[in-house]
Amino acid sequence: MNQSVIKALKLLDFFLGEKKELTLSEIATKSNMPRPTVYRLLTSLEVCGFLAKTKNTEQDVRYHLGLKLLELGNIVLEQLELRTVALPWMRKLCADINEAVHLVILDGDEAVYIEKVESSHAVRLHTRVGKRSELYIGSGPKLLLAYLPKAEQETLMEKMTFTKLTPHTIGNKETLYKEIEKIRRNGYSISRSEQDEETIGVSYPILDYTHKVVAALTVSGPTTRMQEKVEEIIRKKTKETASRISRELGYIEAKVLETGKVQKI
Structure with a gap:
């Protein structure tokens, strides 16, 4: 000390x-x-x-x-608001699909799990609030990395050691770059046996009123329960829930018109 x-x-x-x-x-x-x-x-x-x-x-x-305290205080308030807004929707999502639901944020060069709603199944994944993860492992961490500015991505990736937790863990920057492009193209992230064998994780972005990705909403479970048809339903419900949380945080969906003006949807 x-x-x-x-x-x-x-x-x-x-x-x-x-x-x-x-x-x-x-x-x-x-x-x-x-x-x-x-x-x-x-x-x-x-x-x-x-x-x-x-x-x-x-x-x-x-x-x-000094102003650094104001900056840190605002971050704490944002996180508290995020958890307060997200938790009821996370509980509803968990009740609908009966799989573990997580809320994941970026903290420096790591992802942190700040909230969790557990399923009622006897077989569960070993995750906990406060768990930290490298940004190349798991659907939530990868999604947070994918939506960072390019320069920040590259800075973080230069520090990565790419330790293999399973044979499916991403092992180099080239593969991670391809995964980031895929995530941004699809609008969501999937992890298959990257942290633990025979598990699947699905994550969608949560955005705030500035259109910044502030968290990943993640659903994870054993492969045996998340078969293709079930996984499709889980993706749909997770996306809807992430959108609802985003709207409560002030996010307004919009598209850019040919004139350059932004139109709310």
């Missing part, structure tokens, strides 16, 4: 009171730490964007919360 990081982050708590700007001396007094130590911690927080300072005079320098 890094005590310096803990000490630095605890300094942010002093800005939760009525006074939104604090001097070095005030923070040192509140923290009961030497001024040089506090100055070093404040400088680190400032470099990271967690704090900013106003220099009125050489002697009057005051610190206040």
Whole structure:
């Protein structure tokens, strides 16, 4: 456990009171730490964007919360709203098809499963809320990668080690590029035995009011239960559910006319 990081982050708590700007001396007094130590911690927080300072005079320098906290806070609020909006629809979808339904988002260079509704079957997949996955494995992670800007895709793919979990796991960038093109062409993603043998995953994008893909709605189950006809029904219902969640998040379907104007559908 890094005590310096803990000490630095605890300094942010002093800005939760009525006074939104604090001097070095005030923070040192509140923290009961030497001024040089506090100055070093404040400088680190400032470099990271967690704090900013106003220099009125050489002697009057005051610190206040930085915009990085606003950025992070907005992300947390978006995720909370996403889960709140998606969960009732996920439950309905699970009730209709009786297979596990997941909500997957991008976090840095990984995908994270932030919500799950489990089926009533005795045989279930071993997934959990909080699970992280590489972006080349599974229908949800691949879909999130596919809808990123090209430059961001390439940056993330340069870091990938392509570890094989099964013989069906994507093993190189060339294959992954082809898969990304297929996902964007079809509008959905499928995974067949990529994480676990004899399993299938189907994912559709969830979009927000800015038309940005903010999550993947994923249904997964054993191959024995998701035969071709059943899989077709699951794709249809998953697509409908993803569209409903997107609309609740403010997404409005639109098409570009020949004139260049956008027409709502």
